[in-house]
Amino acid sequence: MGIVRKPSIRSYWHKNPILATPLFPRVMKRERYENLMRFLHFNDNALCPPRNDPMHDRLYKIRPLISLMSAKFTDNYVPDQNISVDESLMKFKGRLLFKQYIPSKRSRYGVKFYKLCESTTGYTWAFRIYEGKDNHLDPPGCPDCIGTSGKIVWDLVYPLFNKGYNLWVDNYYTSIDLFKNLYCFETLACGTVRKNRRGFPQILTAGKRSRGSSSSLRQEEVLALRFTDKKDVYMLSTVHDESTVPVPVRGRTEPLEKPKCIVDYSKFMGGVDLTDQCIQPYLVNRKTRAWYKKIAIYLTEIAIFNAYVLYKQAAVQKPYPFLEFMLEIISQLILTPAPVTSALESGDL
Template sequence: MGDDLLGHIVAQSNLYAHQHCAAKPDSYLARQQWTPLDVPEFLKFWALTMLMGIIKKPSIRSYWSSSPICSTPIYPQSMSRRRYENILRFMHFSDNSLCPPREHPQFDRLYKIRPLITHFAARFAEAYTPGRNICVDESLMKYKGRLGFKQYIPSKRSRYGVKVYKLCDSESGYTQAFRVYEGKDSSLDPPGCPEHMGTSGKIVWDLLFPLMNKGYHLYLDNFYTSVPLFKLLYCFDTAACGTVRKNRVGFPAQLVHTRLKRRETSALRQEELLAVKYRDKKDVYLLSTIHTERSVEVSVRGRAERIRKPVCIKDYNR
């Protein structure tokens, strides 16, 4: 975290504490008389909190235990338990008094943490330049509390949590850009994106926009892949490859109805766009503006034999 963000968190935490004490002067927390927080003390608080992820204990109070068996001296030496709990109680990132009401057109479900999202989104883009191959997919951050846009995705490791759309470097896995999913009724209007583009296309456009016209190769799964999106990205010097659902608008029906034996391939091309059908254990459909219909030999895991696969499938899997 940069000094600007730390200063913002400290200022908002102090403001929230004063607002709480003014609204509830008779409360226990107000009677304690809040001592203003500063950046060095907040860094101590943050370090102790991070350390709790390494030293596992059943409760916050147990970290300040004086028992010779359970004691961790760094905690009471750094700050009192009461002070730690007060900072935790009042840690804040946005001024509640400025939050638009729920019925307001500019209402933001993520208003309370929007400064954090904005800060890290900018820093992620500045800190690293991805390689040529990039991908867009979704990730799930584990969360089981009460939340209106919490997702259940059984295929993910966490299953319950907050869904995040991410643009990542294919080789290192570095997150270059991200967008938090706020519910299906949330509006999405990225700059320069045509109105006819669907929701999945707008997500890709929003994440990819700063990297357009730079010659990147984008890989997608079948949630995002579509003929209009690939043609549009190609106009902005961004080639793409991805698995595609066979009922997507514009995908050639002739290819869908072609019957193939196992390991056989069929392909059709329309200008820059290549459509591929490959029969493995089941039919696999791909679109690409990167590849030709060329096939290559690949090894089979656990077997000595080698088989031929379209190079677009090999690159997509890698």
């Protein structure tokens, strides 16, 4: 339904030749589909701890699926050296305690996902769902000094410690304390930083600079840098030195010398955005008050894209586009006849 879009669910079973889609009534009756969606559950609600219980889980309704997807995403793929952490918003406008409003996102209202993705392919290797401010995150071995945003990064990245990864983050997560602690576990990091972040050298923020100028300071393994283009850009990095590279600029005959950390940041930071861009045209955006069903569908779409990344890497010939890949999955699931098994093989005897 993310590929063939119609104004309502019932339109998919409409008999009007203008709206008719023969595949849907051929596969399943409308009443059966509606009943399946109505009674779709992923956990036993009767066993859910009450809200005043210390063991209460706000994601209890969907927790088994989250655990399954998380395990499959990490077990079936080893990301390349460059990984990025960023947030993504699943559109949801119903009533929900941990619903977020992020005006910079296209959806604006929804459920926030923190994702760790491979920078070059967009493969989602790990994810966490935001559960509210009062949800205390305590990942293994995490120091208290890195703050809440740092704990999010730590929780996603710690299974990859001591393996030589380069991590790319934006200014919400970047801090000197986080980068120093990651460095101790052979995980280098680079990201934009807010100029008022604790520990950032204020000498770099003072005064106005001409366009194209850069200045930097280094303390042990951490490089702090300011570069002035159309506006000031502040960076922290344990990956780079102060070197610059020429970058072509539209309307100028001579290239602009930019710090290499900024060029690499632009190249490797977009892993999460790449995933969102690929699945956005095919998202199933149906209104529902059952938030856990929307999360289940969204996780399924992420899983399909992850499978597409694996397919592209294993393909001997030119791989299908993502749309063709999804159509092939649909064809295999609902158009290919199920194999006939004997009663003995099926366990009915």
